[in-house]
Amino acid sequence: MATQKFAVGQAVRFSPDRHQEHATKGGLFKIVRLLPEAGNVLQYRVKSETDGYERVVREDQFVRSVKIDMPTIVLKLTRAPSDTSVQQAPQSAGPLLRGTGDTDYLCGNCGFVIASGIGPKQRVAVDITTCSACGAENEFPPELRS
Numbered sequence: 401m402a403t404q405k406f407a408v409g410q411a412v413r414f415s416p417d418r419h420q421e422h423a424t425k426g427g428l429f430k431i432v433r434l435l436p437e438a439g440n441v442l443q444y445r446v447k448s449e450t451d452g453y454e455r456v457v458r459e460d461q462f463v464r465s466v467k468i469d470m471p472t473i474v475l476k477l478t479r480a481p482s483d484t485s486v487q488q489a490p491q492s493a494g495p496l497l498r499g500t501g502d503t504d505y506l507c508g509n510c511g512f513v514i515a516s517g518i519g520p521k522q523r524v525a526v527d528i529t530t531c532s533a534c535g536a537e538n539e540f541p542p543e544l545r546s
């Protein structure tokens with residue numbers, strides 16, 4: 401029995417097989433369930449943060465560039481971008497907030513890192529923030545607010 405490298409609730413990206421490409425668009429997915437192995441490869445049921453659909457993904461499809469050692473928390477969307485067809489280009493400025501800890505907070509719509517490296521004792525001054533990549537409004541969890 402191989403060891404699961406990913407946990408339920410974790411945010412991941414994966415590189416789709418050719419026949420899956422149309423459905424994924426490189427979006428952000430959240431693991432909802434661990435599945436039995438298939439041919440010695442672990443499988444996960446993941447749910448798209450973008451369209452809400454669930455898919456089954458093999459562990460070897462997960463994109464390694466996701467910092468799997470760093471906890472990532474997907475923020476709660478309070479308002480979707482008003483017009484998704486006119487997405488702003490991601491700003492080169494990077495995350496809105498940068499801390500000294502190890503938790504990344506991601507936009508609930510597009511997965512853009514809104515707050516990077518937030519430590520357990522750090523607080524943010526705002527409740528709601530607008531994603532600079534897609535314009536969606538995200539709410540920081542209560543434990544992050546002062």
Ligand SMILES: [Zn+2]
Pocket residue numbers: 507508509510511512531532533534535536
């Ligand atoms: Zn976004």
